Amino acid sequence: GNSVTQMEGPVTLSEEAFLTxxxxxxxxxxxxxFWYVQYPGEGLQLLLKATKADDKGSNKGFEATYRKxxxxxxxxxxxxQVSDSAVYFCALRREGAQKLxxxxxxxxxxxx
Amino acid sequence: xxxxxxTPKYLVTQMGNDKSIKCEQNLGHDTMYWYKQDSKKFLKIMxxxxxxxxxxxxxxxxxxxxxxxxxxxxxxxxxxxELGDSAVYFCASSQGSGAPYEQYFGPGxxxxxx
Numbered sequence: 551g552n553s554v555t556q557m558e559g560p561v562t563l564s565e566e567a568f569l570t571x572x573x574x575x576x577x578x579x580x581x582x583x584f585w586y587v588q589y590p591g592e593g594l595q596l597l598l599k600a601t602k603a604d605d606k607g608s609n610k611g612f613e614a615t616y617r618k619x620x621x622x623x624x625x626x627x628x629x630x631q632v633s634d635s636a637v638y639f640c641a642l643r644r645e646g647a648q649k650l651x652x653x654x655x656x657x658x659x660x661x662x
Numbered sequence: 663x664x665x666x667x668x669t670p671k672y673l674v675t676q677m678g679n680d681k682s683i684k685c686e687q688n689l690g691h692d693t694m695y696w697y698k699q700d701s702k703k704f705l706k707i708m709x710x711x712x713x714x715x716x717x718x719x720x721x722x723x724x725x726x727x728x729x730x731x732x733x734x735x736x737x738x739x740x741x742x743x744e745l746g747d748s749a750v751y752f753c754a755s756s757q758g759s760g761a762p763y764e765q766y767f768g769p770g771x772x773x774x775x776x
Contacts, residue, residue, distance in 0.1 A: 648756075650707065655705070
């Protein structure tokens, strides 16, 4: 079946550190891939997405590249801020399907 | 303007009660969803409606019954609440299916069953 696996959290970094949150997926065909962010007490917001192999999604300094060969969609940011503290979810949507399949979420805490 | 709204934001109730959570979207979308997020933050789809028709019904107890009076609303009714129903429930909507349409999420309803 379709599944998404994210790196175990929580992740704690200092401000201006480099961030990587790993995400790998299992799916048939060519799913679309997403990163969602959930700030404390809020709902999920789409952070970025990629719909085909080698696409790079980017937003707010975050980037992720759709790697078909390694079935990965790792999230990166060059210099994190305290305001980036949140839970990050990697997700996929299979071609032609409606539902999103989420990873387990990674809690990120940035210390000043 | 809030795109996807849910009421109530918090709901505390006792086992055995029946409760409803309401969801409304003003985006003109024709597909709406309910997701459940458990205490470990694991998020899983429960239902999906497209133009008021049930499209996705995951393995959810039949105590949970979604109702879509129109395209802009998808309510979730839960009968005979159990302790394990405690979770955050998120409503979402998207502009259709079959393509990577973005899903817009509501702020969530934290349900606590005591």
